[in-house]
Amino acid sequence: MFYDRRKRGVQSAHSPRARRACRAGAMSLFGMVSAWAAEGKGPDYIRDIRPVLADNCFQCHGQDEGSRKANLRLDERDSALKGGKTGEPAIVPHHPEKSALIERITSTDEEEIMPPVSRKHALAPAQIELLRAWVGAGAEYGEHWAFRSPRRLAPPGRGNPIDAFVRARLVREGLKPAPAASADQLCRRLHLDLTGLPPTLAELDRFNTAYRRDPEGAVNQAVDALLASPHYGEKWARHWLDAARYADSDGYEKDLPRQQWAWRDWVISAINRDLPYDEFVIEQLAGDQLPGATEAQRIATGFLRNGMINEEGAVVNEQFRIEGVQDRIDTLGKSVLGLTLQCAQCHSHKFDPIKHTEYYGLFAALNNTYERTDPVYSPEQKALIARLETQVAMLEQQLKSAEPDWPRQVETWAAEQRRAAIPWTVMSPKDFGWVDGSAHPDLLPDGSVISLGYRVPNGELFITGEPALQQVTGLRLETLTHPDLALGGPGRNHLGTFAITELVVEVREPGAKAWRKLELCHATADFADVERPLEARFRDPAKEKDREKTGGDKRRQGPVAFLADGSDETAWTADRGPALRHTDLQAVVQFAEPVTLPEGTQLRATVKAGHGGPDIRGLDANFPGRIRVALTQVPSPVADLLPADARTALARKPAERSAAENAALFAAWRACQPRFAGFSAEIQRVRDGWPLPHTTVLDLTARRPREQRVTRLLERGAWDHPGPVVEPHVPAFLHPLRPEFDTLPDRLALAKWLTDPASPTTARVAVNRTWQAVFGDGLVETPDDFGVRAPLPAHPELLDWLAVDFMEGGWSQKRLLRTILTSQTYRQSSAVSARELAIDPQNHLLARGPRFRADAEVVRDIALSVSGLLNTRIGGPSVFAPIPASAFAESYAEVDFWKIAEGAERYVRSLYVFRRRTMTDPVLASLDAPTGEVSCVRRDRSNTPLAALGALNETVFSEAARALALRTLREGGRDDRERIAFAWRLCTARLPRKAEIAELERLLAVQRERLRGGWLGAREIATGSSTVVPEVPAGTTPVDAAAWTIVARVLLNLDETITKG
């Protein structure tokens, strides 16, 4: 037995300290129990009892059948009353003395006592008394609050309901709300919360003036204006990107860059246009399955594709595909459902009522997708494509006008083509793979072999089979498209095309040891490529170095004859150009003589891929992604000259053809007619102008019916331990799937179910996450876990009111934020006294306003903004931050793509900083930005020295300090005092106090002194280089610039600058 995890249970235990505290707690329990007795009710199941049972009993007596002992369940009342295999009831309501549960937990016999001694879980006396009291009171069970749909309760007062709920609680606690924050503080808070950027001085002034006149009006107006700002979408997109584990690289060892910013920009746009949250979720889960799905809705499904991709050599693609689906479920659990679904990946959940099979029910709904990489064209490119398409249509129309009876001619021609078609028999692969095992391809039902995973730079791919034909005259090699291939394929190079160096065909008769190579002759293909040198991208730099002398890399590519010319220098390529290249292709080779194949003879076709670049990461791989081999016995076989789409059309009756198929047939016909050569050349010229997509996106679509996957439960979550078949279904403890969703595709049905207003958690989780972003903590502290082990919320009624209002208000996040940000609760001062802090350290009661260090991106954007460096471009490719060279030593694979952004590009918002998963941006990571390896809905807020070093010394922060210094000298006023006020206010939104001014004046004076005395180099400090003369504003000196740079660096690091307070 290699290793048996099932024998070992999950265990957790209490610290000695906690256990001592627990014993202390027991002392007053007597009073507690008698109080309950007086009220005629016992401890509350949800609040008091289930946590005890969950921690101590459910491991073996919960819903997980796999680990259940003695066939006893304690998580359901009926089961507990019935008892386990002994037949004795575990609980007899009102009779603790008759209840086996109580007997066992109080036993003094080491064999009898529960939890068993081996569990290392001793129940504390207080816990025992709690259970005894509960059984004595009737052992009533209860339903977990978060699994009941939220109800809208009338707020206990007038005004903003948030204030009503919060104030009511404060009254009960004997607490008073804090006074309102100052206008400055409030203005900055609103800006940071809504746009993630600090207010400009003009905005501050305007707000202050308006606030003095009419505080309510000023706040309302500011909220509306900021919600309408395009920067709002940037700020709030970031929160969702965390949840969606967005990153710009694939993860795992190669961690290659990916293009996924089109999805990121979709999020920004969706948030800016306030796409209702239910639609926001539906489009990201199943945008492709919506009726009339738009390109944007398809891009939205990139949400599911944000997970990692492992292209390590020799991985089994299916293993990481399955782990990828599990990651999608984990993401959905954390971000949408607020449930820890991950536990049920391996076994039924120990605490929450999610069964192992139910997990795979969700899995099944997500399992039937193609992992696509689709082109994304810019609006300009789309316009160009439309123009080109019109031109092609016009040319074809001209031709049709000149040949009025073209329909008849096409059909006559089509009939001829059908008659001439050669019958081919596909060879079923018995064995296939890369000769050196560097990647493991998969067999598809149609006999084709698809190579996913590692992109083998150069190698040999073989297919072996036992042909059914007795005698064969030629072999057809198809290179096929597939939705799982980037851009559809058929090749796996950067364009989706390929090169085949050589095709080798061998046979081995029964009993023979050696393979016999067949002589090939007369290769034909359905597309004639021109001969040319190998594309520059794939050439070997080592050979190219002395190109003048040696002639460089001599490899060539082009005509199909190269497929079987015996030379490794030449390769067959077939690229129909940017408009048509993603199409099935075929080449046919004839055997020099017909080959007889006695029964049991094996035939092996080897595709040599030797025209890739040497890059071992696979970026310059150049081989076909999906191939299929067929044989024929027809004498002198040749390739079908028609393009694949026309072949498909040809197989259909005229009446059954779609418009596109008719068009394809027409195009093929006209291309075959020598008299239309001029037209065809003209059309080709138009198509040559087709643009390459300006980016691509990872997204997905549903699998074709014949390629549906069957989902099986996975034992212990392991991909190679499949269990019984599981159909798509949703967990029973949540709301049911509406019957009208039954007719929808599975993934869309799941999306609709998730966002059904009957869902108990979806809206709560959404409003809680928004609340958390504003207040630092959610109303539920664990945004990813609303299950039975989640801490109870401090304001459950408020959470429910917000959730219901959110749904009834059209799932509008802008509306939700308006409600939150215009409340008095939000507008309180965040200052706290020691006493208040002791009472409510985390501000869960909300007797004061929020105050916490801003998120990593906001901290960096504040520096960029106040220094005037910020480039406000919205969307677009991610940019490479100036990371020190030594950080790249962390990377397993070479990082040659890190072209550090210069000029204005460097200063785009931090949202656009390239995120590489295995090499996290050091500055953002030090401020707790997540790596993107898994979904993250709650960031830690640490205070490490690394964060301090980054904000003090990192290049962009240093540049911001210098820029802020110059800006202050330029705009800040005539003397230091005015300048201090200016710069201070930029950073903190308020004017400095006297002591603060004095401190900075002292710092300035000391530094000026040292600069003037030559102890410090003014040029170096002010420009970063001792040889560069700073360009200082009129009336100021380099010494001023340097002294102010030092001051600006302090200002950018102030607690108040980096804190939202």
Added chain:
Amino acid sequence: MDFNPGLRAESARSISRRWFFRECGVGLASIALTSLLARAGDLAAPGRTLAPRRPHFAPKAKRVIFLFMGGAPSHIDLFDAKPELTKRNGQLPPESLLAGYRSAFIKPDATLLGPKFGFSRYGQCGMELSELLPHLGKVADDVCFIRSMQTDAINHAPGQLLMNTGSMQFGRPSLGAWSLYGLGSETENLPGFVVLSSAKGSSAGSANWGCGFMPAAYAGVPFRATGDPVLYLSNPPGIDAEAQRDSLDSLRRLNEMTLAVTGDPATQARIEGYEMAYRLQASAPELMETSREPESVRSMYGDVSKPGFARNCLLARRLAERGVRFVQLFHEAWDQHGNLQNGLKRNCADTDQPAAALIADLKQRGMLDDTLVVWGGEFGRTPMAQGTDNGRDHHNRAFTMWLAGGGVKRGFIYGQTDEIGFSVVENPVHVHDLHATILHLLGFDHERLTFRSQGRDFRLTDVAGRVVGDLLV
């Protein structure tokens, strides 16, 4: 009043329960009970996140130096002498072994490949080691060899994650993070968990030393071989030490004024963070000054004048001396699918002397007794050849690791593989078992060292692991 997040979180938990009980008419005394119920397994020691803490029982090891050999060294050519494999060179492995077997690249028709190097016995213990490891041989009697390691993964990134975080999935805290979470740090001048890399970057990247769902303070901090030892340690051009001190003094005074007004404990934590950054600016460069070591010590390790494994071993000792809890060296160089012979020669030339010197140096300073040194990679390599006769594929059914110091037996050999080094036939040690044992040496019951995330009490050892008592002194 101690202003720190750990305490705040702790008191917040009990206090947020106070309202609850008050409202529900329950006495205050039951708060602790409830807090216990909700936070089972939290070590919950009051004090700073990184304050030194007492483990479950008296530890044997106070610190760990983990020499992680990324890429997976060949146990067959280095540690696990198999004369039978030489005899069967070129033959197919027994079919019975291949049922359900997965390697990464090779096919079932791959033939056995005899060890590439000669073996000799070393020390009193008589451990057989490859001729490439003469230095390790000299300290063999201080080392505890485990020849029966097993793991679940056969690809690098998942394998490294399992070895370093106890899980093949991303997002879990590393062994170093668990150690720091459990024990806290004994230095305020350096990070409690330091990472040093040589050769190339590791397959699983920074997740190998990440903090997963734990606070960021528990993550490993990479010290760099070139440039600033810690990223952004140097001040911007022109800012000298005095200007830096002046600036930080101003910053501190201004932040103290803020603290006086707002009363926010996070401000206090921030002030401390900047002060520690300042201390780090002095202590990290000082640490890197290996030239201050006497020549006799430097030469023990080999060439420490340039970046590399030798210098990193010396730095590991210096870090350990300065109270750093967990030092992890990554040397990603052992993935010999091809070039087995030369690759192993080069790797051993780079690592054998320094690793042995580390043991000897710790010993001569009396530090080996409470420092645990761990050596090993993510899995082993196949007894079968990959390619013709100069490479081996990934192999997860058996491999060798070694431990030294910190409460493990010395000159001890544990576990056994079959005659070709394919399967473990005696005393298997799974990665989880190794983790359980390391935690045990650090003073923890691995089943009780838990951290709650997403409502679940996570352990380094997941639901498995057993302390390998036979390895302990």
